[in-house]
Amino acid sequence: KQRTYFPVNGQAFTDTGNNIIRIDVSGEDFLDPKASFLRFRFTNNSGQACGVDYGGGHTFIRRLRIEQSGNILSDVNSYSKLMSSIDAAASTTGATITTPTNSAGLILNGGVADFCIPIVNGLLGLGQDKLIPLSLLGSSPLTIEIELAPLLDIGVFGAAPGAGLGYQIDNVRYIASMVSAPPAVHQQIRLVQQASGGRLMLAGQDFTHF
Numbered sequence: 001k002q003r004t005y006f007p008v009n010g011q012a013f014t015d016t017g018n019n020i021i022r023i024d025v026s027g028e029d030f031l032d033p034k035a036s037f038l039r040f041r042f043t044n045n046s047g048q049a050c051g052v053d054y055g056g057g058h059t060f061i062r063r064l065r066i067e068q069s070g071n072i073l074s075d076v077n078s079y080s081k082l083m084s085s086i087d088a089a090a091s092t093t094g095a096t097i098t099t100p101t102n103s104a105g106l107i108l109n110g111g112v113a114d115f116c117i118p119i120v121n122g123l124l125g126l127g128q129d130k131l132i133p134l135s136l137l138g139s140s141p142l143t144i145e146i147e148l149a150p151l152l153d154i155g156v157f158g159a160a161p162g163a164g165l166g167y168q169i170d171n172v173r174y175i176a177s178m179v180s181a182p183p184a185v186h187q188q189i190r191l192v193q194q195a196s197g198g199r200l201m202l203a204g205q206d207f208t209h210f
Contacts, residue, residue: 003027005174012170014045019148023174026141030131033124035177038144039116042107043168046151049106049158050167057115058083060169062149066123069140074121076207080149083120106158114171119144121207131179144174 007013009022025031042060044050053059059080066074076082107113119125123132124144134142151166 001029001178001180003029003176003178005176007172011172012168013148013172014168015148015151015166016164021144021146021148021169021172023144023146023172024141025134025144025174025176026137027134027176027178029134029178029180031134031142032131032177032179033119034129036124037116037118037175039114039171039173039175040169041112041114041171043112043170044107044109045165045167046157046161047109047165048161049108050154051106051156052113053080053084053153053155055080055084057117058120059154060115060149060167061146062153063145063147064119064121065145065147066121067143067145068137073142074123076121079207080153082207106156119174 005023005025007021008024009020010018013019013021038057040057040060042052042057061079061083062077064074064076064079065072123142132142148169151161154167
């Protein structure tokens, strides 16, 4: 089943103003990060036609952090550049342009595009073959923190954008794939957690300090 999570700190975000998006993820089921994804809408307010970089929807994310109970579990800086350079970017851009483009395929000023992308880091997203027991988090959810990239980092423009202009991100949601399990499974994991001093170790490969 799927569950949708929305930002806890606003509904619309810009590169020049409220540029931090925070989404809390909690629940009683297991989160399947490999089958979960981020969805949002981009509005080009730059004053010029815009062509998004090779990273597609990832291009708008300058920094991606995952936190829980005040602890940073993953911190990927220059996330947009990373996703523009690795091979996986070609299959994870997730763009659907919903307004006309010009002859070069650029999104016109005032145009919008919807993006649906997986998150790529050491805990959530592609390559993470594990289920995360959200029920063990208690009142401290996983927090996805996204810092938006500056305007000139997201791609190319028909001409230099005007001073003070930028872009907007809204309709943000994290669509999580959830897996239910019988109470006995949750109890067994709690016993493992208690035997580890209240901690639960989940292995993963990350791009920290890229």
